[in-house]
Amino acid sequence: MVAKAKDHDCLLLGRFQPFHKGHLEVVKEIAKDCDDLIIGIGSAQYSHTPDNPFTAGERHLMISRVLREEGLDSFFLVPIVDINRYAIWVSHVVSMVPPFQKVYTNNPLTRRLFEESGYEVSSSPLFNRELYSGTEIRRRIASGGEWKHLVPDAVASVIEEIDGARRLQDISAQPRREVDESGAGIGEDS
Numbered sequence: 107m108v109a110k111a112k113d114h115d116c117l118l119l120g121r122f123q124p125f126h127k128g129h130l131e132v133v134k135e136i137a138k139d140c141d142d143l144i145i146g147i148g149s150a151q152y153s154h155t156p157d158n159p160f161t162a163g164e165r166h167l168m169i170s171r172v173l174r175e176e177g178l179d180s181f182f183l184v185p186i187v188d189i190n191r192y193a194i195w196v197s198h199v200v201s202m203v204p205p206f207q208k209v210y211t212n213n214p215l216t217r218r219l220f221e222e223s224g225y226e227v228s229s230s231p232l233f234n235r236e237l238y239s240g241t242e243i244r245r246r247i248a249s250g251g252e253w254k255h256l257v258p259d260a261v262a263s264v265i266e267e268i269d270g271a272r273r274l275q276d277i278s279a280q281p282r283r284e285v286d287e288s289g290a291g292i293g294e295d296s
């Protein structure tokens with residue numbers, strides 16, 4: 107049997123703070139079109155801030171558990187630190203991840219930078235965006251609201267294991283520190 111040519115490997119970028127059910131829907135949807143799916147965990151250097159509470163390792167654990175439970179196995183998870191220089195952001199990403207041909211993003215700057223480098227870029231469909239939103243979920247966790255139904259069970263388990271709700275509540279109660287989030291800012295703020 108001749109092996110299928112691998113010419114449709116895809117990249118999805120995000121900060122996944124935390125990985126939620128909208129992300130899972132998008133992954134399941136685009137996985138249908140992709141051979142391998144590479145998930146770049148952006149702004150990897152940040153953790154323990156209200157907007158970036160979880161470490162890259164914790165986010166890696168959340169995503170890998172969910173995707174395994176979903177029976178998806180053709181994926182690579184790669185933490186990617188911000189570099190603060192848009193002009194070389196694509197080269198930076200390319201240097202960190204396996205080869206890919208197509209990028210999925212809703213971030214206009216990410217789209218522009220990858221298109222300028224010759225990549226095919228698609229928007230990912232948005233699912234229940236009012237609730238399936240990292241910002242909304244962090245707000246709920248920080249304020250003691252209901253949030254577990256907005257993330258896959260495996261993500262809720264990881265957050266429990268690391269006492270993540272208390273972490274977010276504690277750091278959100280403190281005066282906000284200045285953090286340079288201009289990054290290559292493309293951890294995804296869309």
Ligand code: ATP
Nearest residue numbers: 120121122128212231232233235238239240241294
């Ligand atoms: P935040 O509010 O912290 O920016 P987010 O929910 O936008 O969190 P990101 O990590 O910024 O999550 O997003 C990664 C990618 O997932 C982006 O391309 C974003 O558009 C997409 N995405 C986020 N939420 C959804 C959703 N509900 N449905 C589909 N795609 C989503």
Ligand code: MG
Nearest residue numbers: 240294295296
């Ligand atoms: Mg976003």
